[in-house]
Amino acid sequence: MIKQQLSYKQQQKFSPQQIQQTKLLELTTLEVENRINEELEENPVLEEIPEPDEYGLQIERLNKSDTFLGGSLREDNVHSYKFQQNGSLNRWEMVYAEPESFHEYLLNQLKLKELSEEEIKIGQYIIGNMDDNGYIRQSFQTLSDDISFQYGHDVSISEIKKVLESIQGLDPPGIGAGDLQECLLLQLRRKKITPIRCLVIDILEKHFAIFAKKHYDSLCKIYNISKENLKDVIREVALLNPKPGNICESSMESKLAHIIPDFIVEIIDGKLIFTMAKRNMPTLKVNEGYSEILSNNVGNKSLKKREVVAFVKKKINSAQWFIDAIKQRNTTLYNTMLAIIELQQDFFLTGEEQALKPMKLKDVSQLCGYDISTVSRATINKYIQSDWGIYPLRFFFSEAMINEEGEEISTREIKAILKFFIKTEDKKNPFTDDVLANLLKKKGYNIARRTVAKYREQLNIPVSRLRKGVG
Template sequence: MKQGLSLRVSQHLALTPQLQQSIRLLQLSTLELSQEVEQMLDENPFLELTEDRAEREDFGLNAVDATVSEGDRLSESSEVDYAPSAVADYATSTSTSSNDEETTPLSSSDEPNWEGDGTTEMTPDDGEWGVDAKGKANNLGDDEEKDATELARSAESLQTFLHRQALSLRTTATDAAALRFLIESLNDDGYLEDPLEELARCLSPGDEEQLQDLVHHFTVALGLLHSLEPVGVGARDLGECLRLQVAYLLAQAEEEGEIERAEVLQVALGICRQPMDLLARRDIKRLVQMGVGSDTLVREAIALIARLEPKPGRRFVDVERNIVVPDVLVVAIGKAGGIPKFRVQLNPEVMPRLKVHDIYANVLRNHRGGRDGAGHAALQQRLQEARWFIKNIQQRFDTILRVSTAIVERQKNFFTHGELAMRPLVLREIADELGLHESTISRVTTAKYMATPFGTFELKYFFGSGLGTESGGNASSTAVRALIKQFIASESAKKPLSDNQISDMLKEQGIECARRTVAKYREGLKIAPASLRKAL
């Protein structure tokens, strides 16, 4: 083996801390960005919130049409080598390479270098480092701002409701304790998931005699629990829950002398004792063959069961409503030549108004020649970090606005006529128009929302594949889904449309859509098949 020297020229991209932060902020949702801003405010003393609207940077929307430099194009194209997950991982740690000669270090020290273009001079006025937005005025949580009226209106839990009813029961102290234990063991739907033997074994793991005694008390308590409202609470499965409700209605009907209704309820009780898959399939023929009842009574009984509550505790669940706050607002501003015009703007409520703390920055500038050189350099780096954080946030919102404007321009028919007029659109079209990479467009459109005249949608909603048409063009998959939903909404309840029929109807509209594709879109819309949509 012969040794030798050789020269080789190659290019490598170094993901600087600034670029890492820019990529990471771009893919964050609004909630995640808010948490990131709060964390940075706690860590960096040079950042502060402001209610004033600061001037935007020169690289913002005013420079949208500026020519992209070759270096920026190289940075964008190089993102092909970095998957979003890999970039996120790279942003949190410095990767190592087996070939040290081809690795470009991020910095000579372990601390990130926030000096940007290499200059160490600070601007005369750090007040220019700001961005439009508004943050919280204080650190108080929502709970601290609630008044007594709101707390009084808070929903009552299922357990509290049951405990209040249990106070009126005449039971022994042991059975009352067992009933309290069972009430606390219910899940959010009101079901008792654990068998009584397992609950007793948790309290008495070793003594078999005591275990049997506990099971007896739990059995008595379970009967008491079944007598409480809402009817069906404490059931071990769906069948028992439905049986409890039907039995309650049957007792009422018999007490009031409703003979015909009691007959239907008797059949319903028999259906609930059968395997639940027969009821789910509405297999009337099989139920009649099993002797549950006549065809007419079985149909009436199934219709009655469908009106029961399968989850007795549902109305007591305090569901946390996830309200989507749009990042972009689209507003109609009139017509020009008969064509509607729309204004695309950022939502100011989601933009954090940040600025560099003027007092701290001025103090650091005036004490540039101090004795503690290392401490001064560290503070200067924190100041530069604050500047870059503000710049990257502003660049994030500018990119979101550019992408949203391009989407609105491409999907004008949707904003005028609705989802039936949606056209096929892929990420590459927007990327080529804006001079960005597809991965950048993907990050921008993930977990970002747009408020439109037809509702609030994620930016990814406006992208979709195309289906071939007889005219040689393409129809958006989103428009096809809307068309399928429209067909099903106008179908006959007694003769619902099958997937084959929907496929034929789409072909009549000039859209080539196979039966399996119709089934996939229908399931995506959470619409049941024709057999389950058919009215009894």
Template structure:
């Protein structure tokens, strides 16, 4: 039986302004710079200003037509940058459907990459080297396919027979496995030597065979890598020494030679145009006895509203009779004006929010900035949210992917957040402090008899930190410190 029912429910929906503000909030400085440049291209109402402060008042005022200004809503944007507040625009009645469509039309906006300098990637350099070799056209194409199949560390994980078969099937190019092996061998001798290896063992062997080390130790190193590779990677040096009948000093010198080789010739940047470079979003400097926080946004363009387009908007509004085309122009300019207004307000609110959060982190972690990592305090997102009166999700957006440069170095903001552990004295310490201690213990342990996880836990226990062996193992792995057996040196 059908029946009608009434149901009262509360739903929370984000306005277009809030969506835009949140997207801007999570961008780092480099991504924000590109985002602003994109907005300048898309919105003719916006223009870049050379002044550090955006003075909309001087752009909107018209001394000759003071009485013909735009309506009160448009006059509100005449306030200077420091008077903007995103809340002032949260309830504006404008064409919201247009703004939502404009904001959401591209899902790639959150993944804007900074503009890089013109520079060839490692893969492109390899292809250039390939074209300098004395190879046939078919072999050049084969080599390009091999280079195109390399992974981020420069290894060839695709079977050569598969590459040969795909060339025959899709490009009608017939090459043999023997030709593929020949071309691969040529590529492996390119710079960096060892690129396109199919295993770590092959990579190291290629490098040692093309090295300029002492011939005797190169011979021993090649013998170890080819005949005793498993013993080498598992650091069973006593077995190698006994089997090859070497003195301890000779074995140590040979192992040192092997350790100078590069296990990852691609270095994770085979497609990168340049090495990863961190641009800090904040800079903290100590002036006298005080720490000063500044937002590192000098390269970010300042934007304002174009006076020319505002005058066009005002002119259309003053006309008593306007054509359909003029109506469309007025609607277009009005939409772009509202979009520009929200964008400028969102930028200023983003700036204010970032500064509040960084200042709160500085106050909470003052001892870290003063004395170093060992003085890092336990802190969670809620601690900062409570200090500045904002939601935890806002803190998360700001913290993610942003960096600060201080006298203690460059750190991601996430670094300052960690859970706490209690000491014998009842003091709360950050788990990052425990990681620093584990790192310190491993650095100072006897190299010929490294400490086990149980031993490290016992040392921490003696210092007043109650940490279980499995926790030590977890933190050690997070620090990328190998197990004791693999830390052993001759």
């Protein structure tokens, strides 16, 4: 029996324009310049307004005593841009060193694989979402949704799994794993098979939790092996790398690349001057000649003329949308950066890491009125030049902890103090993590030893026995 039934389903659909607008937001200033030049070549209706010199966008003056937001930071309250002439291009370009990053190292290998252009794009997205240790923390469904949104068409989980399998075949072994168990197994399966390695693989596959908790007696009973055999298992695992992403140094201090800041914050007469880099980004408009062609031929019944009108109309709409999208990008970046400066103005005035306040994407989102995902995209691969150096915007985001007085403090503040303790320690008798935890408690930071160990690792500082006699 055939029955008709009505059902309601709510779906969120993104137009091609919305997807393109999102992509523009993620681009750096230099990438937007290239994107504009491409659009100028492809669309004859789009025209550049010539400018004799390079300009910066002076947007807002801030100081400690000013309430500089002037109310809301929402789009309808954006201050009008004021142009000021800058000197040479060197104002926007600063150099610092970095060898090939971990992600670049993987991307260069991926391009040598026999993959389609579509699969390379998927691979680039997956690699770009790896954490510093080389892990993929997102679920396949999340990756599928994000990649589908990024490229404007559905990308199935099976496609992602196929590409991820290729990535897991790259060097170093273990990258692309979802957790430690998978990471260790990926490395073992790349090694020459021996009886002991077969045993290790079986233990990690079937009894990883028991092994991780060091219930070695239980493992001896399960596999009917001696403690000597188990020592061989432990030794084999100890030779594996739990953090394969750490093979490439990617710290800011060691970069060897030209970084072009997207924003500049300077202290002038005790005030913060916030400037958006404009560099060679041209001002755009719709060519008036094409607008006249359109207005003169509207209503013409000739087939050829109708085709011309349709073509010109399409190009004018595309050009106008692109101009609006660039303006919207600048507005979003402006509001987002202004919110970050308000939240972190103590740091921009002093340059001291201890002055950094705990800040999450949600905090910036609430202040500037944008969705968290919009703020996240606006801060990707963006840099700000200050009197204290060049920083990626993600540098200003950190977790929060509570000190003895009940005040919320940034984990960066704790790391800075931890760094100072280790720098000034007696190298003949360096501080253990327990000692460091006690020293921090005396300073009012009540954190556990394991947390100290975690922060020390994040600072790339070895354990005390490896620091002995160094420095």
